[in-house]
Amino acid sequence: MSLLNWLLHRRQREEELDEEVQVHLRMAAEEHVEQGETAEQARTSAIREFGNATLVKEVTRDMWRFRWLESWLQDLRYGLRQLKRNPGFTTVSIVTLALGIGANTLVFSVVNALVLRQLPVEKPERLVFLQTKGGGISHSFPNYRELRDRNYAFAGLAGYRISPMSLEVGGGANHVWGYLATGNYFDVLGVAPAFGRFFHQEDDRLPAASPFAVLSFDCWQRRFGGDPKIIGATIRINRLSYTVLGVAPRGFHGTELFYWPEVWVPMMMQPLIEAGNPWLDARTTFNTWVIGRLKPNVSPAQAEANLNLIAADLAREYPSANKGLLFKLARPGLVGDALRGPVKAFTTGVLGLAILVLLTACANLASLLMTRAADREREIALRIALGSGRGRVARQLLTETFLLSLAAATAGYGLAVLLSRLLSAWHAPIDFPVQFDVTPDGRVFLFAFAVSVLAGLLFGVGPAHHAARGNPNAVLKESPKGRSSGRRLALRDTLVALEVALCFVLISGCLLSLRGLQHALTMPLGFQPRGVAVVGFDLGIAGYSEEQGRNFQRRALEAVEHLPGVRSVACSNSLPLSTDQSYSGIYPEDQPDLSVSDVHNAVYYQISPGFFATMGTRLIAGRDLNWHDSHNTPPVAVINLAFSKQILHTDSPIGKRFHYGHAGPLVEVVGMVEDGKYWALTESPQPVVFKPILQSYNSTTLLLVRSSTAEAQMVPPIRKAIAELDPELPLYSTGSLEQMMGFAFFPTRTAAVSLSAFGVLAIMLAATGIYGVVSHAVSRRVKEIGIRMALGARPAQVLRLVLARMGALLAAGAALGLILALAGGQVLASIVYLVSPRDPLVLAAVTATVFILGLASCWRPARRATKVDPMVALRCE
Amino acid sequence: MKPKRERYQNRIELLQGTLDMLILQTLQWGPQHGYGISQSIRGRSGEVLQVETGSLYPALHRLEKQGWVASQWKQTESNQRAKFYRLTVVGKKQLLSEQTRWAQIVNAVAGIMSPQS
Numbered sequence: 001m002s003l004l005n006w007l008l009h010r011r012q013r014e015e016e017l018d019e020e021v022q023v024h025l026r027m028a029a030e031e032h033v034e035q036g037e038t039a040e041q042a043r044t045s046a047i048r049e050f051g052n053a054t055l056v057k058e059v060t061r062d063m064w065r066f067r068w069l070e071s072w073l074q075d076l077r078y079g080l081r082q083l084k085r086n087p088g089f090t091t092v093s094i095v096t097l098a099l100g101i102g103a104n105t106l107v108f109s110v111v112n113a114l115v116l117r118q119l120p121v122e123k124p125e126r127l128v129f130l131q132t133k134g135g136g137i138s139h140s141f142p143n144y145r146e147l148r149d150r151n152y153a154f155a156g157l158a159g160y161r162i163s164p165m166s167l168e169v170g171g172g173a174n175h176v177w178g179y180l181a182t183g184n185y186f187d188v189l190g191v192a193p194a195f196g197r198f199f200h201q202e203d204d205r206l207p208a209a210s211p212f213a214v215l216s217f218d219c220w221q222r223r224f225g226g227d228p229k230i231i232g233a234t235i236r237i238n239r240l241s242y243t244v245l246g247v248a249p250r251g252f253h254g255t256e257l258f259y260w261p262e263v264w265v266p267m268m269m270q271p272l273i274e275a276g277n278p279w280l281d282a283r284t285t286f287n288t289w290v291i292g293r294l295k296p297n298v299s300p301a302q303a304e305a306n307l308n309l310i311a312a313d314l315a316r317e318y319p320s321a322n323k324g325l326l327f328k329l330a331r332p333g334l335v336g337d338a339l340r341g342p343v344k345a346f347t348t349g350v351l352g353l354a355i356l357v358l359l360t361a362c363a364n365l366a367s368l369l370m371t372r373a374a375d376r377e378r379e380i381a382l383r384i385a386l387g388s389g390r391g392r393v394a395r396q397l398l399t400e401t402f403l404l405s406l407a408a409a410t411a412g413y414g415l416a417v418l419l420s421r422l423l424s425a426w427h428a429p430i431d432f433p434v435q436f437d438v439t440p441d442g443r444v445f446l447f448a449f450a451v452s453v454l455a456g457l458l459f460g461v462g463p464a465h466h467a468a469r470g471n472p473n474a475v476l477k478e479s480p481k482g483r484s485s486g487r488r489l490a491l492r493d494t495l496v497a498l499e500v501a502l503c504f505v506l507i508s509g510c511l512l513s514l515r516g517l518q519h520a521l522t523m524p525l526g527f528q529p530r531g532v533a534v535v536g537f538d539l540g541i542a543g544y545s546e547e548q549g550r551n552f553q554r555r556a557l558e559a560v561e562h563l564p565g566v567r568s569v570a571c572s573n574s575l576p577l578s579t580d581q582s583y584s585g586i587y588p589e590d591q592p593d594l595s596v597s598d599v600h601n602a603v604y605y606q607i608s609p610g611f612f613a614t615m616g617t618r619l620i621a622g623r624d625l626n627w628h629d630s631h632n633t634p635p636v637a638v639i640n641l642a643f644s645k646q647i648l649h650t651d652s653p654i655g656k657r658f659h660y661g662h663a664g665p666l667v668e669v670v671g672m673v674e675d676g677k678y679w680a681l682t683e684s685p686q687p688v689v690f691k692p693i694l695q696s697y698n699s700t701t702l703l704l705v706r707s708s709t710a711e712a713q714m715v716p717p718i719r720k721a722i723a724e725l726d727p728e729l730p731l732y733s734t735g736s737l738e739q740m741m742g743f744a745f746f747p748t749r750t751a752a753v754s755l756s757a758f759g760v761l762a763i764m765l766a767a768t769g770i771y772g773v774v775s776h777a778v779s780r781r782v783k784e785i786g787i788r789m790a791l792g793a794r795p796a797q798v799l800r801l802v803l804a805r806m807g808a809l810l811a812a813g814a815a816l817g818l819i820l821a822l823a824g825g826q827v828l829a830s831i832v833y834l835v836s837p838r839d840p841l842v843l844a845a846v847t848a849t850v851f852i853l854g855l856a857s858c859w860r861p862a863r864r865a866t867k868v869d870p871m872v873a874l875r876c877e
Numbered sequence: 878m879k880p881k882r883e884r885y886q887n888r889i890e891l892l893q894g895t896l897d898m899l900i901l902q903t904l905q906w907g908p909q910h911g912y913g914i915s916q917s918i919r920g921r922s923g924e925v926l927q928v929e930t931g932s933l934y935p936a937l938h939r940l941e942k943q944g945w946v947a948s949q950w951k952q953t954e955s956n957q958r959a960k961f962y963r964l965t966v967v968g969k970k971q972l973l974s975e976q977t978r979w980a981q982i983v984n985a986v987a988g989i990m991s992p993q994s
Contacts, residue, residue, distance in 0.1 A: 016950075016960065020911060023959045024930065027912040056931045063938040 006066050017060060021053055055387070071392075072399070079400040089372060092768070093365055094408045097455060099761055100361035101412030102419075105440065105448045107354045107754075109420050111347045112447075113257075113438040115340070119333055120251055122190030123293075128300060129336040130157075130290040130307070133326035137338050138286045140321065141267075141279065143314060144182075147290070150310050153303035156188035157292040160255060163273055166541040166730055167263065168236040169223045175538070175732040176219070177433050178263035179254055180270050186214075188293050189255070196231040196246025204266040207280060212266055213242040217250040219262035237265065238273060239543035251437075255291050257333040260433045275540040276549075276699055283321040284585075284661055291332050300329045320662050323595045345830035346747065350754055352827055353509055357758050357765075358455060360502040364769040366459035367495045369401065371776045373467035381472035394468040401460030402453075409452030416440065416448070432579050432743075466491060493805070496773050497813040500850060503766035504817025508837075508846040509828055510759025515842055516835040517752040520745055523834070526640075526676015527576065528616030529737045533705045533714035534575070535722065536733030540699030542726075549699050552725065556703060557608060559721040565709040570611040573698035575737065576678045577744035580700075584689070586647050587659040589666060600647045602639075602687040603678045604660075606698045611690065612638075612673055614706045622654045622671030629670075630694040638671035643687035681744055682833050702733060711736030751831050763853060770857035774806055778865045785865055786873025795866040802865045803858055810854040814847055821846075896928065896936050897945075898979060901964060901972040904946060908963035910953070911937060937962055945971050 025046050032042035050056070061067065083090045118124035130147075131137055139147075141159065148157040160181040167176045179185075183204025191198075199212045213235060215224070224230050234241045242265065253260040267288075271278035279285035294303055307327040314322040330336035334343055373380070380393055420438045440448075539549040553571055561569050574580045583601040587594055605611075609626045612619055620641065629636050644653040648669075657666045675685045703722075707714050715734050722729060733740060778785075785798055793801075821828070825837035835842075903909060903917045914937075915928050940946045945968030951961045964972070 019958075020934070020960050023910065023957065024912045026957070027910075027959075050930050052931070056934055059931060060934045060938050063935050063942060065942060 003066065006069075010070075013064070017057055021050075021057065025050055075396045075399040076403070078396060079403050082400060083403060086372070089368065090404070093368060093404050094411060096361045096364055096765060096768075097405060097408030097452075098411035098415065100358035101409050101448060101451055101455065102415035103412075103758070103761070104351070104354045104358050104451055105413055105416035105444060106419050106423075107347070107351045108447050109416065109440040109444045110423070110436075110438050111351055112441065112444055113436055114334065115344050115347060116443070117257070117333075119189070119255060119257070120191075120249075124332075126294045126296075127189070127332050128292055128294060128303065128329040129332040130292065131328045131330050131336045131338075133328050135338065136286065137289060137336050139288050139290055140283050140286050141288050142281060142283050143322065143325075144288050144290055146314060147307065147310055150313075151303075151306055153295060153298045153306040154292040155295045156184050157290060158182050158185040158188040159267060159288040159290050160185060161267075161270075161287055161289060162256075162259060162261070163265070163270075164538060164541065164732075165237050165263065165265070165273060166239070166538065167223070168239075173542070173728055173730040174223075175541075175730045176262045177259075178261045178265060180267045180273060181264050182267040183210075185264070188291065190293070191249065191252055193246040194249040195228065196244070198246055198248075199264075199266050204268050207268050207270075207278075208272055210266045210268050211240065211242040212245050213237060214245055214264040215247050216253065216260070216262050216264075217248055218260070220247045223262075237263070238275065238541040240272060255289075255332055256335060258339075258434050258436055260435050262433075273541070275543070276546050276697070277540070283318055289335075304329050342747075342830075346751075349827050349831040350751075352824075353506060353755065353758050353831070356502050356506055357761050358451065359458075360499055360506070360762055360765045360769075362455050362459040363495045363499040363502070364765045364772075365401075365404075366462050367492055367499070367769055367773055369397075369459060369463040370466060370492050370495075371772060373397065373463050374776070374780075376467070377470060377475050380467055381470060381475035384468075384470075384472045385476065390468040394464040397464040397467055398456075398460050401464070402456045405452045405456030405460075408455075409448055412452075413440075413445070413448045416444075434743075462491060462495075492773060493809055496769060496806075497809045497816065499766050499769045500810055500813025500854065501817035501820060503762045503853070504814055504846060504850050505821050505824065506755075506762035507759050507849055508817075508821045508842060509832070510755045510762075511842050511845055511849075512828060512832045512835050512837060512839065513748075513751040513755035515839065516832045517748050519834045520681050520748045523681065524676070525576070526617055526674055526678075529741060531706055531708075531711070532614065532737040533707065533711040533718060534702055534733060534735060534737055534740055535705075535715060535718045535731055536700070536702045537722065537729050537731050538700050539729075542729050544699065546697050546699075550694065550697055553608070553693060553701055555725055556701070556722055557610075559725060560703060560705055560718055563705075563707075563714075563717050563721060565707040565714070566705055567708065568610055568614040568706045570614040570704050571608045571693065571701050572611055572704065573606040573693075573700050573702070575702060575704075575740050576605075576676060577681070577741040579743055581679055584660050585662075586643075586687070586689070587662060587664075588648055589657040589659070592659065592662075600687060602643055602647065602689045604689045604691055606691050606693050606696045608693050611704070614704045616706070617676065618674045620672045620674055621652065622669070624671055625690065625692040627694070629692040633695075635665055635667040635695055636670045636692065637667050638673060638690040639669055640673050640688045641675045642685035643689060644669075644672055646685075646687050677744075681748070704737070711738075748833055751833070755831070763849075766850075767853055767857045770806070770810075770854055771861065774802070774858045775861040775864075777805075778802055778861045781865075782868060782873045785868045786870040789868060790870035790874065798866050798868075799862055802862055806854065806858055810851060814850050817850070818843065818847070894975075895979075896932060897940060898972070898975040899926070899928075900933075900936060900940065901945065901968055901975065904962060904964040904968075905972065908949070908951075908961040910959040910961050912959075914962070940968070944968070 025043075028046035028049060029039075029042040032045045033039060037045060047053075061070070064070075119127065121127065129137075130139065132139075139159075144157070144159045148159075151157065158181065160179050163178055163180045165176055165178050166173045168174075183199055183201040186193075186198040187200060193214070194217060198214055199210065203210050203212060215230070220226060220230060230244050231246060233244050235244055236242070248264070254264075265273060268280070270280055279287055292303075294300065304327060307329075311322070311325040311327055315325050331340065334340040383393055384390060417440055420440060423438050424436060426435075539552060544552060557569055557571060560566065574582065581603055584604045585599045586602050587599060607625065609624060609629075611617075612624055619638075622638070625636065625638060639648075639653060644650060647658070648656050650656065653669045653672055655668065657668050659666060673690075676688075677683060678686065678688055703718065705714060705718060712735075719731060719734065722731065781802075785801070788801070789798065821843070822838065828837040899918055900914060903914050903921075909917065911930075911934060915930070915933055919927050937946070937948075941948055941962070945965060946962045947965050948960050948962050950958055953959050
C-alpha cells in the first residue's frame with residue numbers, strides 16, 4: 001500500500017475495522033441466542049467473550065503500514081490541543097524562545113554578511129588582498145606596477161583607491177564617492193557589466209588620457225533615473241567631461257564589503273581627480289590598495305613567496321622607499337586584516353553572548369515544562385497505567401516541545417529578517433558611504449532551523465524523560481512518594497541555578513558595555529567637540545588651482561568669522577577621529593638616514609591659524625601658527641607631546657628641527673600641544689604634527705566654527721556665506737563635530753546597544769524563571785505550609801522554609817556566573833572596548849543586581865506562602 | 878437447543894507462526910470471515926484451541942499486509958455484510974512450506990518425547 005493510498009483511505013479503514021468487530025459480536029450473540037439466552041444476555045456474553053475491543057483494535061492497527069506516521073500525527077494533534085488549552089503558557093514559551101532564536105539569527109546574519117560572505121564576483125575564493133608584513137594596507141603605485149609586471153603567481157593584479165569626486169547631474173554638482181581603479185580591475189574580479197561595457201587594460205595606459213567612467217547600478221537608478229541612453233553619454237566629473245562606458249551589475253559594490261561607491265574611473269585619471277596631488281610615479285606615497293586573482297594552481301603561500309622575492313628586488317633597487325619591504329596576503333572585502341580582525345572578534349563575541357541568551361531561554365523553558373509536566377502527573381500516570389509505553393509518553397511530550405520550538409523559530413526568524421532589513425537600510429552617520437547588506441540568505445535560514453531543533457532537544461528531553469519516569473501507582477494513590485518534593489526538585493534546581501549564572505554573565509556584559517560607553521563619551525580627546533560646527537568642501541575636485549584654492553580658503557575664513565555668535569574659526573584638511581587620516585614619515589635633524597622600518601610615522605593635519613583655539617586644544621609650549629608662516633618663510637610646525645617624546649626624545653622641543661620624508665626641507669618646531677585621540681578611541685598616545693596651510697596646501701577643506709549658537713543652527717549661515725563666494729561649490733560633511741566623530745564611537749555604541757538588549761532579555765528571562773519555580777514550589781507545598789501554620793509556625797519561619805532553597809540556588813548561580821564571567825573575560829574584552837572585564841565595581845554591581853532580581857522574583861510567591869489560611873489549605877487540594 | 882458450552886478453560890497459547898498456519902489452512906476450504914475462522918479452528922481442534930480475538934484479528938490483518946490473504950466485503954448466508962478473507966496464490970505456497978516445516982517439528986518433538994531410547 002503506497003503512502004498516497006494510505007493517506008486517502010485512513011477513515012475508511014477505521015470504519016471497516018469497527019464494522020468487522022461489530023459483525024463478530026453480532027454473530028457471537030446469535031450463537032448465544034441459539035443456546036437459549038435472551039437477546040440481552042447474549043449480547044453481554046458476546047462482549048465478554050470478545051475481550052477488550054479497544055485493545056484488540058489497537059493491536060490490529062499496529063499491524064497496518066505506516067503505523068509510525070499515524071501515531072506521530074496523533075501526537076501532533078494531541079500536542080496542538082494541549083498547547084491551545086494553555087494559551088498563557090504557550091504564548092510565554094513561544095515569545096521567550098522566539099526572542100532567543102531571533103537574536104541569534106540576527107547576529108548570525110551579521111556574521112554571515114561581514115565575515116563569511118564573499119564578494120559577488122566569479123570564484124571569489126581565488127582573490128587575495130595585498131598587505132605589508134607590518135600590517136600596512138596600501139602601496140605605492142610604482143611598486144604596484146612592478147609587482148604587476150614581474151610576478152608569476154597571479155592571473156592579474158589590480159590597484160584601486162577610494163576617491164571622492166564631484167559629479168554634475170542635472171545642473172548641480174554633487175559630492176560623490178567612487179573608486180580610481182586600474183584598467184584590469186573588472187577583468188581581475190571577473191564581473192560582467194549590466195549594460196554597456198567596462199574599461200580594460202588598454203583603456204588605462206597614459207595619464208589623463210582615458211576620461212571614462214563606469215556607474216554603479218544604484219547611482220544609475222538614483223541619479224540618472226535608470227535611463228538606458230546613459231551609455232556613451234558624457235558626464236562631468238570634477239568639471240571635466242567623461243564618457244560613461246557602462247553600468248555595473250546590481251549588488252556589485254566594488255571590492256570592499258562596507259563601501260558602496262557610485263562611480264569607477266580609470267587610475268590614469270588620478271592627476272585630474274586629485275588635482276594638485278599627482279602620485280602615480282611617487283615611490284614614497286602609499287595610496288594604492290592592491291587586489292589579485294591567483295593563477296589556477298597557485299596557493300596563497302606560493303604567491304606570497306613570489307611577491308617577497310620581488311620585494312627583495314625592490315628593496316635593493318629603491319632602498320630609501322622600500323627597505324625592509326615584505327608582503328602578506330589576506331582575504332579581501334574588509335580592507336584585508338585591518339578591519340577583518342576586529343570585526344570578526346566583535347561579531348563572534350556578540351554571537352557567543354546571543355547563544356548564552358538562547359541557553360537562558362532554554363533553561364527557562366525546560367523549567368516551565370517540568371512544572372507543567374508535574375501538573376500533568378496524573379494524566380501521564382493514567383496513560384501509563386492504561387498501557388501506553390513510557391517511550392510513547394516521552395515521545396508525545398517531545399512532540400509538544402518541538403511544536404513550540406518550531407513556532408518560536410518561525411516567529412524569531414521573521415523578527416530577525418525584519419530587523420536585518422532595518423539594519424541594511426541604516427546608513428552610517430557620516431558622509432562616507434558605509435552600508436552593509438545583512439539580509440539573511442540560505443545559510444542563515446539553515447542556522448535558524450538548526451538552532452530551533454537543538455533548542456527543542458535541549459529543553460524538551462529533560463522534562464520528557466523526567467515525566468515518563470514517574471511511578472504511576474504512587475501518583476494515582478497520591479502517596480507522598482509520588483509527589484515531587486524534596487529530592488525530586490534536583491533537575492529543576494540546577495536549571496534555575498544555571499539560569500542565574502547565565503544571567504550574571506549577560507548582565508555583566510551589559511554593564512561593562514555601558515561603562516565602556518560612558519568612558520568613551522567622557523574620555524579626554526585632546527579637544528572639545530561640543531559647540532563646533534563643520535562644513536566641508538573640496539576645491540580640487542571643483543576645479544580650483546592651488547593659488548585660487550589658497551585664496552578661497554582665506555576668504556572663506558574671513559567671511560565666516562564675521563557671522564553673529566562666532567567665537568573662533570579655522571580650517572583643516574581632516575578632523576581627528578574621522579575616517580580620513582594621513583601619515584607622514586618623520587626624520588629628525590640628527591637622524592636623516594633612518595631606514596623605512598625604523599622611521600616614525602606621525603599623523604599630520606594641514607591647519608589654519610586659530611585651529612587650536614577653535615578645537616579647544618591646549619597649547620603647552622611655544623606659539624600657535626599664524627598668517628606670517630607662509631611659503632616665503634622657513635617651514636614651521638606645531639607638534640604634540642607624544643611627538644616630542646617619541647620622535648625627538650625631548651621635553652622641550654621648541655626650536656628642534658626635522659624632515660618630512662627622506663629628502664624634505666628642514667622644519668622647525670614652534671609650538672607643542674597636548675596629546676589627544678586621532679585614529680581611534682582605544683589608541684595609545686601617538687605623534688601628531690600640524691602644518692600651516694600656507695606652507696602645505698590641501699584642496700580638501702573642513703571649515704570649523706566654534707560659536708555660542710547651536711551647531712545645527714550654525715550650519716545654514718555658514719553655507720550661505722560660502723555660497724556667496726562660490727554658489728556652485730558642492731558642500732559636504734556638514735553638521736556638528738560630534739556627528740563627524742560618530743564613526744569613532746560606533747563600536748562602543750553598537751556594543752552598548754546590543755549588550756544592553758541582551759542584558760534586559762536575560763533579566764526578564766531569569767525573573768520569570770525564578771518566579772515560576774518559586775511559585776510552583778509554594779503551590780505544591782500549600783498543604784504542608786497549612787499544617788505548619790496550624791501547628792503554630794510564624795510567617796518568618798514559613799518564609800525561611802520557602803526561600804532557603806532559593807537563596808542557596810541564587811548564591812550557587814551567582815558564584816558560577818562570576819567564575820564564567822572571569823573566565824570569559826577574553827571574549828568580553830573583544831566586544832567591550834575601553835574597559836577591563838575584571839572591573840571590580842562592575843562585578844559588584846552585577847552581583848547586587850542578580851540578588852535583587854532573585855529576591856524581587858521571589859517576593860510575591862513568598863508573600864503568598866505567608867498568607868496561606870491553614871483551614872482553606874487543609875480542606876482543599 | 879445445543880448443549881451449553883463450557884467456559885473457556887484450556888487456553889493454549891499459540892505461537893504466532895502456528896496461528897498463521899492454522900488460519901491459512903482454514904482458508905484452504907474457501908473464503909471465511911473472522912468469526913467463522915475462529916469457530917472453525919475451535920471446532921476442528923475439538924474445542925482445544927480457542928483463539929483470542931486479540932490474536933486473531935491482528936493475525937488476519939498481518940497476513941493481509943504480507944499478501945498471503947486478501948479481503949473482500951460480501952454478504953453472508955443470513956444476508957449480513959461481513960469481511961471475508963481468502964487465500965491468495967502466494968498464500969497457498971506459504972501454506973505448503975509451513976506444512977512441511979510443521980511436519981518436521983512434530984517429528985523432531987516426537988523423537989524426543991517418545992518413551993523408547
